[in-house]
Amino acid sequence: MPTPSSSSSSSIAAARSHEWRAALASALRTTTACTVVALTTLYGPAPLRRYLEFPSFTYVTTLLIVSDAALGDTLRGCWRVACSNVLVMLLSLLSLYLIGPSNFTDAVAAAAMAASVFVVAIPEWSHLVAKQLAFGQLVNVFVSTAVDRGEAGVAAPAIHVVCSTAFGALAAVLAMLLPFPRLAYYQTRKLYRLYAENICERFNCNIEVISASDKATAVGFFTQTKSLSTTGAKLLKSIRSKLDGMHWERPRTRIFNPHWIDPDEKLQDMELPMRAMGIAVSTFTSFPVGAIDEELSGFLLNCREQFSKKLGQQAKCFASFDATITSEKKKDILTKNLLVAYKDLPTSFLLYCVHILLDDTPMAKKNDHMLGKTQESGDPLWSTRKTREVLMNLIPSNRNLAFAFKCSLSLGLAVFFGLTYNKENGYWAGLLISLCFVTGRHPTFSLANARGQGTAMGSIYGILCCFIFQKYMHLSFLALLPWVIFSSFLKNSRMYGQAGGISAATGALLIVGMKHNDPPIQFALARMVEATIGLLCFVIVEIIFNPCRAATLAKSELSQCLRSLQDCIDQIDIIPPNKREMSFSSCSALREGQRKLKTLVGQLEEFTAEAELEPNFWFIPFHNACYRKMLESLSKMSDLLIFVAYSMENVMLLSQKNEAFWEDLHDQVNENVGIFKNKISPVLKCLEEITRIESPRKLENENLPCDIETQEYADAFGDLSGDEEVNTITGSFIKHLEAMASKTHSNIHEEMVKGQILSHYSCLGFCTSNLMRETIKIQNEVKELLTWENSNQSNFNKFFWKDQAQCS
Incomplete structure (x- = not known):
């Protein structure tokens, strides 16, 4: 048997090696692009250099487009450059003709900047x-007009800015083509092969865990599984980042290939069962596993070989699997699950996941033919609704209006104060923050802080290069090449x-790679001061528009996640076959709720990451560990809910094939589901109410009733006390599964239907018991979070008692 260390080292090492090579390739391509820009702007033909009057923005454009890109990503970046060029030409020429270049004072330039930025930022x-890119171009146009008061003419600044930007995009394309094209398609294919290898090794490790004869061996393989899962998540993220660029390289793939498979959906169909297998494996506490006998262990090892062979069938990226190789194996899995389901739910669920992996079941996407969905295109009101949606999308949302006001005010102030402090170098206050804005x-x-430090480091390095090569200034640019490579690695740092x-990178390039009138030290100092002015304007406006701390928003988002989770739990219901429409709507509502929960969990993760980085000032420090544990539990529950919806759909579909068998068991099934919902729903409601309150201290001074005899306040978390609650639910499902397994049938077809229902129902039992287990974990973390926020323990139980009374 392979050791834990040898079973997964190849995948992790290969992924790390690929990541390092990709970063180095990106750095070399960035260096090539910057070299093309520098040689052209410094030593190129004079007629060409007359149009490249803004080499600073040429460097910025090049670095922005070529960063970690392939040819498809660069082509997409060129399209965005073209869009920004059109916007800038229209807005800048309109402003200059209406106002007049000679009337461009500092205040007028700032006002024109603010108005133009608002127009650019509005379209969603x-x-x-x-x-x-348009923000930066507008800064160059209006500031240069304010500096020379229209001496260059009306259209010249805009033309020069547009040409400089376009040349930066051209340099990025050349860097992607030389010495050979760097295609997103081949990068994605390599990453996908690494991911397939990672999936295979995770599958093998999970099988080794449940087949282990002792706990030490199982723990070793389980540790390797977690490491492989982390690597797999990184590979999955890298693949998804390349898919858009791949579509730009091969735009006809989706349209003209009838057998085209959406890579993102394919990846999700593999990743979801693998994560679920990890959840199943994590629930085993004793080894060897009682339900895994010698026969089943050999069967699972054979499944491992079949799965490896299946992944090896892929001759090219994202090819579909050959289903014939596993047809007999899927039947064997169903038979084994029939024997295991009423003995051990984790083992049964693991077999369930193995079946899904071998069957290529699209779990995350509901089957429309199963749910009886009608085509919307046949609806006579469909075109009207679509037209209304298009018109509504043209109206900017409140969020986009806030974004536009924020960008307008920040850049307007930065341009005004930058010109006031130093007219000749007033560009840098606005240019530095033009790339800072995001919609969320x-x-x-x-x-x-990162931009300020990067600007300072780059400027100091540029000054050192000028000092060392002061006698050979034409060679000073060579010293920038290793710095550009180093800066490319900095972009990937946390x-x-x-x-x-x-x-x-730009801090050093602007000092050495372009001509300026001031000495390098004086220019660097002026630029750093201007950068500080711009960053101060950016930070102040951000605080005005987003006064809530990320920690506060994280707690509010946690409350919304708990509410969404409660809605999903309420949708879990097994409806009789004679109420077909109700059953389909229940499954659809559960899937919609799961998608909403997944979105909210993603937002909570973003707020948590932001709260980790922001300073605490005089506030209570952010409890990072507590939120990370709750995020882990919520992510698991989001995955489990997909399995709940999938098993519900299949149970109700199969019940229509054998209604007599299902009618005898329907009441018992709903009884188990009802027990689970009655246990978990009140607790989730209570947790949601508690996390919604801004501060527990608001209730410290209230006179709350207590138990007269004990003089103690009731605990709001008394409903779920620990593993005994989970064991009760698990035992109830196992007892019911045993009753289902004891039912006999007259023919093989009915026996197969019974086996399938048993398999899906065991999945439902495992998921519900683990949903309860994760709820207990969240409950404990909420306790710890509130203890962290409230130091007055004497009144702590008052708070719990009051909220429990409100929830009940």
Whole structure:
């Protein structure tokens, strides 16, 4: 038997090696692009250099487009450059003709900047990168007009800015083509092969865990499974980031290929059962597992070989699997599950996941033919509704209006104060923050700090290069090449990210790679002061528009997640076959609720990550560990709810094939589901109410009743006390499964239907018991969170008692 260390080292090592090579390739391509820009702007033909009057923004455009990109991503970036060029030409020429270049004072330039930025930021159909590029271009146009008061003419600044930006995009395309094209398709195919290998090794490790003869061996393989899962999540994220670029390289794939498979859906269909297998394996506490005998262990090892063979069938990226290889194996899995289901739910659920992996079942997407969904296109009102949706999308949302006001005010102030402080270098206050804006929230202080540090480091490095090569200034650019490579690696770091990496690269490039009138030290100092002015404007406006701390929003989002989870639990119901429409609507509502929960969990994760980075000031420190544990539980519950919906759909579909068998057991099934819902729903409601309250201290001074005899306050978390509640639910499902298994049938077809119902119902039993287990974990973390926020323990139980009374 393989050891835990040897079973998964190849996948992890290969993924790390690929990540390092990809980062190095990106750094070399970035260096190539910057070299093309530098040589052209410094030593290119004079007629061409006359149109490239803004080399600073050429560098910025190049770095923004070429970062971690392939040819498809670069082509997409060029399209966004074209969109920004059109917007800037229209707005800048309109402003200059209406106001007149000679009338552009500092205040007028700031006002024109604010108005133009607002217009650029309003459309929701325009991509964020196109808006960021347009912001920077408008800064260059209006500031240069304010500096020379129209000496260059009306259209010249806009033309020069557009040409500089377009050349940056061209340099990025050349870097992707030389010395050979860097295609997103081949990168995605390599990543997908690594991911397939990772999936295979995770599958093998999970089988080794449940087949282990002692706990030490099982723990070793389970640890490796967690490491492989982390690597798999990174590979999955990398693949998804390349898919858009791949579509730009092969735009006809989806349209003209009738057998085209959506890669994202295919990945989800593999990842979801693998995560579920990890949940099943984590519930085993003693080894060897009682339900795993020698015969079943050999069967699972054979499944492992079949799964490896199945993954090896893929001759090219995202090809569909050959289903004939596993047809007999799927029948054997159903037979084994029939024997195990009423003995051990985790083992049965693991077999259930193995069946899904071998069957390529699209779990995350409901089967429309199963649920009897009608085509919307046949609805006479369908076209009217679509037209109304298009018109409504043209009206900007409140969120987009806030984003537009924020960008307008920040850049308007930055341009005004930048010109007031130093007219010649007034560009940098606005240019530095033009790429900072995002449509949602972000860690403002962390982002400003990364940009400030990156600008300072790059400027200092540029000054050192000028000092060392002061006698050979034409060679000073060679010293920038290793710095550009270093900055490319900084973009992938947690400390600096893309904001700090681009700032570090441009900080040095602007001092060494472009001509300016001031000495390098004086220019660097002026630029750093201007950058500080811009960052101060950015931070102040962000605080005005987003006064709530991320920690506060994280707690509010947690409350919404619990509410959404409660809604999903309420939709779990097994409805008789004679109420077909009700059963289909219940499953659809559960899937919709699960998608909403998944979205909310993603937002909670973003707020948690932001709260980790923001300073505490005088507030209570953010309880990072507590939120991370709750996020882990909520993510598991989101995955389990997909299995609940899938098993419900199949149970109700199969019950129509054998209604007599199902009618005898329907009441007992609903009884088990009802017990689960009655246990978990009140607790989730109570937790939601508690987390919705801003501060427990608001209730400290209220006179709350207590028990007269004990003089103690009731505990709001008394409904779920621990594993005994989970064991009660599990035992109830196992008892019912045993009753189902004892039913006999007259023919093989009915026996197969019974086996399938048994398999899906055991999945439902495992999921509900683990939903309760994860709820207990969240309950304990909420207790810890409120203890962290409320130091007065004497009144702590008063708070629990009052909220329990409100929930009941």
